[in-house]
Amino acid sequence: MIEVRNLTKRYGPKKAVDNISFTAEDGQVLGFLGPNGAGKSTTMNILTGYISSTEGEALINGVDILEDPIKAKSFIGYLPEMPPLYFDMTVNEYLDFVYSLKKCKMPKRSHLNEICEIVKLEDVRGRLIKNLSKGYKQRVGFAQALVGNPKVLILDEPTVGLDPKQIIEIRTLIKRLGRNHTVILSSHILPEVQAVCDRIVVINKGRIVANDNADSLARNLSADHKLVMQIEGADEDIKKILSSVTDVERVFVGRQIDEKVWEYHIEAKEGSDVRREIFRKLASRNYPILMMKSNELSLEEVFLKLTTGDEYGGAEKTEEKFDMLEKGGDK
Amino acid sequence: MGAILKREFAAYFKSPIGYVFIAISFLFSGAFFWLFTLSVGGTDVSMVFLGMFYVYMIFVPVLTMRLLADENKMRTDQLLLTAPIGLFRLVAGKFLAAYIVFLLGDIVMLSYGVVLSFFVSVNWPLILGNFTALALIGAVFVSSGLFVSALTESQMVAAVGSIALNVALALINVAASVIPVKFISDILKDISVFDRYSEFTTGIFSISGVVFFISVTAVFLFITVRVLERRRWA
Numbered sequence: 001m002i003e004v005r006n007l008t009k010r011y012g013p014k015k016a017v018d019n020i021s022f023t024a025e026d027g028q029v030l031g032f033l034g035p036n037g038a039g040k041s042t043t044m045n046i047l048t049g050y051i052s053s054t055e056g057e058a059l060i061n062g063v064d065i066l067e068d069p070i071k072a073k074s075f076i077g078y079l080p081e082m083p084p085l086y087f088d089m090t091v092n093e094y095l096d097f098v099y100s101l102k103k104c105k106m107p108k109r110s111h112l113n114e115i116c117e118i119v120k121l122e123d124v125r126g127r128l129i130k131n132l133s134k135g136y137k138q139r140v141g142f143a144q145a146l147v148g149n150p151k152v153l154i155l156d157e158p159t160v161g162l163d164p165k166q167i168i169e170i171r172t173l174i175k176r177l178g179r180n181h182t183v184i185l186s187s188h189i190l191p192e193v194q195a196v197c198d199r200i201v202v203i204n205k206g207r208i209v210a211n212d213n214a215d216s217l218a219r220n221l222s223a224d225h226k227l228v229m230q231i232e233g234a235d236e237d238i239k240k241i242l243s244s245v246t247d248v249e250r251v252f253v254g255r256q257i258d259e260k261v262w263e264y265h266i267e268a269k270e271g272s273d274v275r276r277e278i279f280r281k282l283a284s285r286n287y288p289i290l291m292m293k294s295n296e297l298s299l300e301e302v303f304l305k306l307t308t309g310d311e312y313g314g315a316e317k318t319e320e321k322f323d324m325l326e327k328g329g330d331k
Numbered sequence: 332m333g334a335i336l337k338r339e340f341a342a343y344f345k346s347p348i349g350y351v352f353i354a355i356s357f358l359f360s361g362a363f364f365w366l367f368t369l370s371v372g373g374t375d376v377s378m379v380f381l382g383m384f385y386v387y388m389i390f391v392p393v394l395t396m397r398l399l400a401d402e403n404k405m406r407t408d409q410l411l412l413t414a415p416i417g418l419f420r421l422v423a424g425k426f427l428a429a430y431i432v433f434l435l436g437d438i439v440m441l442s443y444g445v446v447l448s449f450f451v452s453v454n455w456p457l458i459l460g461n462f463t464a465l466a467l468i469g470a471v472f473v474s475s476g477l478f479v480s481a482l483t484e485s486q487m488v489a490a491v492g493s494i495a496l497n498v499a500l501a502l503i504n505v506a507a508s509v510i511p512v513k514f515i516s517d518i519l520k521d522i523s524v525f526d527r528y529s530e531f532t533t534g535i536f537s538i539s540g541v542v543f544f545i546s547v548t549a550v551f552l553f554i555t556v557r558v559l560e561r562r563r564w565a
Contacts, residue, residue, distance in 0.1 A: 048413040052563045074415035084410035086338070088345050100334035101414045144410065 001026050001182055002047065002152060007056035009042055009206075016042045018206035019056070024199070026151075029178035031197030031214070032186035039206040040186040041081055044156050047184070048078045060152055074102070077150035081157055083141025087130035091121060091140055094129060095147060104148040112147070118173065119143045134161045142170070146177075153177060155185040159192060171196050202306060209306040226295035227266040227275065228254075233287040235262045241281050247272040261290060335411070335424030339398065343432050352394050356436030359386045364443045374451050376443060377532040380461040383440070384528055387433075387465075387472055388501055392493035394432060395476025398425045399555075400489040403481075412563070418556045426477055426552060433469045440465060457534050464531035467544035471524060472497055474551035481558040500524045 002024040009017040017039045024030040032040050045051045047058050049065045049072065058065045063072040086094055095112050104111065116122050119139045124132060129140060138161060145153055158174065159167045174196050177183060187193050193200055193214070200217050202210040210217060231238050235253050242251045247269045254263035268274045275292065282289055343349030360383055367378035402408040411421055444458040476493040483489050504526045507519035520526060524547070527540045 045409075048409075050409055050413050050563070070415045070417060073413055076413065078409070078413045080406065080409045082406045082409075084405070084407040086342075086407060087405070088342055089338075093341075097334055097338050098410070098414075100337075101411070101416060103415065 001059075001061055002030075002184065003059040003062075004043075004047070005057050005059075007043065007046060007058060008054050009039075009046060009051070010054040015206050017046070017053070020203065020206070020208045021056075022201050022208065022211055024182050024184055026182055027179060028199060029174060029183040029185065029197045031193035031200045032184060032203060033188070033190065033193045033200055034186070034203040035188055038203045040188075040203060041156055042206075043203070044078075044080075044154050044184070044186060048076055048154055049073050050078075050080075074148075075151050077145035077148065077153045079141050079145040079153075079155045079158055081160075083137055083144070085129045085137060085140055085144075087128070090128055091116075091125045091132075091143075094140065095143060098144045098147045102148045106149065111149070115143050115146045118146065120169070135163060135166050138162055138166075138170075142173075151181060153181050153183045155183065157186055157188075159187070159189075167192075204306075225268040225270050225272055225274070227264075227268075227278075228291070228293055228295050229264045229266065229278075229289060230257055230261055230291040231264060231282060231287055231289055232258075232261045233285075234260075237285075238262070238264065238282070238287055241285060241287070242266055242278065245274050245277045245281060247274050257290075265295070332416075332420040332424040332427075335416075335421060336428050339425055339428030340431060342397075343394075343428070348393065348397070349432050349435075352390060352432060353436040355386065355390050356383075357439050359383065360439055360443070364446075368443070368447075374447055374453070376447070376458060377461065377534070379443065380440070380465055381529065381532050383465055384468060384501075384525070387469055388497045389494055391433060391469065391472035392476045392479075392490045392497065394429050395473055395480055395493060396486045396490035397480070398429060398477050399480040399559075400483050400486050404484040404486075412559070418559050419552075422477065422552055422555050422559070426474060429473045429477065430470060433473055434466065437462075437466055437469055456536075460534070460536040461531055463536075464528055464540065464544075467541060467548075468524070468528050470548040471500070471544055471551070474548040474555070475500065478551045478555045478558070481555050 004023070005021050007017055007020050008015060020039075020043065022030070032043070034040050042051070046053045047060070047065065049069045052066060060072040061075045063075070065072040086097070089097065092112075095115070096108075099108055099112065116125060119142050121136070121139055121143055124136055129137065132140065138158070142155075142158065145155065155174070159170050162170060171192070174183060174185060178196075178198070185193075185196065197214050199213050200210070201208055202217075239251050239253055242248060242264060245268075248266055249269060250267040252265040254265055256262050266274070266278075278292075279289065343352075360379060363379040363382040364376070367382070368374065368376055399408075402411060412418075440462050441458070444453050444455065447453045472493075475496050476489070479493040479496055480486075480489040483492065501524055503519050504523035507516045507523060510516045510519065522543075524544075527537070527543050530537050530540055
């Protein structure tokens with residue numbers, strides 16, 4: 001269990017973390033979501049006692065990390081952004097070292113064997129860490145965090161640099177570990193956090209902008225009622241058809257993709273699903289649908305939505321900027 | 332502490348550094364022994380011990396440069412500082428690892444007494460006194476090197492910085508002799524590492540010297556801990 005109360009970290013006049021509070025219960029996976037530089041790593045470094053907070057407190061299983069750091073640290077397994085590996089050691093030597101560094105009491109051989117099995121390191125245990133691939137190094141870092149079976153796992157971007165197959169493996173692993181550990185993981189990838197976490201804390205510029213359980217946050221942020229389509233045919237006519245569909249509130253004609261093909265942005269009532277009716281109506285008029293997808297929000301749009309309640313403004317502005325750049329380039 | 336000591340000690344012999352340091356110890360002390368003692372047909376080893384002061388002043392930093400600078404650079408300090416272990420134990424483990432390697436090089440000095448004992452009756456208390464002093468000066472240099480290593484991410488900077496610090500420590504007596512204010516020059520004389528050491532080579536076993544070297548080592552280890560502590564609060 002992790003409790004964070006009014007945590008602030010100041011670097012000179014700049015606040016890297018600004019008065020944040022949240023709680024992660026036992027058996028919960030808490031996702032820390034935010035863009036680069038939002039204060040995710042800083043918060044994690046404070047929780048693990050690597051750096052101190054300027055104000056506020058962090059309790060690990062009820063123990064204040066500043067008051068009794070050694071006891072609090074004994075509850076934590078930490079995988080920093082860059083796995084802390086000694087390149088001159090083999091995987092076995094390294095895990096042995098971490099085992100005695102953390103003063104573990106468990107039977108050593110079986111414990112380390114179990115960890116290597118969990119993170120799939122068996123094949124490389126005798127190899128020097130410097131010769132391992134990035135994915136394996138990340139796994140060794142993960143194994144290190146698991147040594148001593150700590151109650152709390154703090155994982156800073158655990159899937160960065162892994163290939164898609166490994167990402168899926170690590171996510172499955174985190175979900176499994178989440179059943180009997182408290183896990184905090186950070187990420188700047190929204191679907192990843194959605195896939196793994198029970199609770200999501202969204203952080204931006206050092207402040208918490210949302211703190212909700214994953215399902216309801218996902219419901220708020222998802223945009224199934226907003227569609228992007230590419231349809232071939234006369235744009236005015238199609239716009240009329242789309243507007244006539246039940247529950248559709250607004251239709252914009254977007255950029256032209258091809259001769260006779262335009263992009264359309266459709267907004268329907270929240271919670272409605274207009275896709276079937278659109279298909280039927282367009283099919284009856286013989287307008288082929290070339291693409292239809294729900295307008296998923298990018299992380300930037302999520303932040304805009306959470307901070308200003310407006311998810312289109314930012315995106316359009318960015319596009320305008322690109323247009324200007326392109327025009328400038330032509331000259 | 333044990334875990335760190337073991338890892339660091341092993342690391343010295345995974346890279347050439349441990350071997351190189353011991354080889355340098357053997358080479359220079361052997362050369363001095365031949366040059367100052369055997370070739371002149373004497374039995375006085377004080378010049379050998381005096382020479383080794385300068386050798387260790389320059390080469391102990393090679394031993395210590397990696398200790399904390401590399402942790403800072405490779406971000407492995409995140410593992411050590413978030414492990415349930417106190418900072419003093421961390422620093423002590425690092426210190427002892429380097430110090431044991433130092434002693435492995437230093438121990439060869441005793442063999443010269445053994446060599447002499449084949450020809451003359453050796454003044455063992457003198458040699459042991461000198462050996463103790465050299466072992467203590469080693470502790471001072473290892474701790475000063477560890478301190479400088481904590482300040483930087485670059486091994487090169489750590490090495491050059493600690494050589495400079497050691498030279499400064501050794502030159503305090505020079506400063507003492509040029510400062511006209513008696514009060515200040517007395518104090519400088521008292522804290523002069525070189526004066527304290529050369530006292531031993533003249534055959535005096537000075538208890539205050541022993542206490543002095545141990546104190547200087549303790550001070551360096553203490554401020555190393557403070558450097559690590561302070562970084563957390565930065």
